[in-house]
Amino acid sequence: MQKKINFRIATERDLDRIVEMLADDELGRKRERYEQPLPESYKKAFQAITSDPNNELIVANQDNEVIGVVQITFTPYITHQGGWRATIEGVRTTAYVRGKGVGTELINWAIQRAKNRGCHLIQLTTDKIRVDALHFYERLGFKATHEGLKMKLE
Template identity: 50%
Template sequence: MLQSLTFRLATKDDLVAIVRMLSDDTLGSSREKSDEVISDNYVAAFARIEQDPNQELTVAEMNGDMVATFQLTFIQYLTYQGGMRAQMEAVRTNSAYRGQGIGTKVFAYAVNRAREKGCHLLQLTSDKRRPDAIRFYESLGFTATHEGMKLKLD
């Protein structure tokens, strides 16, 4: 049975656990470095996120354990009559807690935060090599309405 989740903004003390979650799959393990000592790059990125009022790096806890994390970016733009959208990234559930309905609750929270901030849209991207994640997002009502493109700069 899924216990109650609590959500809060991440603190610098959460970085080790967050990076560990981000690296806990095939794709993440090839990109992240989840050592006990966090690199200066992660610390600097966290400081920029924490100082930006349009960024929310969030963690979900259950019984004192960090069970999930995600980042919301609130984007103001001119289209949609000066609308606002939320971009959701770095969505992870701790592997020890997957399959318990936590992801559904995380997305319900994120949808509510986006609405509270006045967003008319919540969007996310998912690597095509994550078919299970894509199926999960579709089960929540997300649809693939656009073809995303990226230009790797490094």
């Protein structure tokens, strides 16, 4: 039987663990800097996220250990009659719990949180090389209904 997972708002004490999880995959190793001390940019981003009532950084805990993370951003839109959307970003679970249902619980928690905030839609993106992640999100009910474009600003 799987141990209970609790979800809560991240604190600054969680930041090191969050960055460690973000850096623990093929793409993360290329774009994150998990080192001690953590680069100041992570602390500034954390402060910006936690001071914005429309951003939430959520951690999944099991046995007092952070094993997952998700950022949810709530955005009002003029479209859809002025409805709100939730955007999921930065989803990670620690390596030893992957494939054990933690990611599913994390995303289902985020979906319920979006409903509780009155959102009419929840959206996310995943890199095209993350084929397993794409299948994971599709199994949870997400559909590729739009073509997304990005532009890197240097």
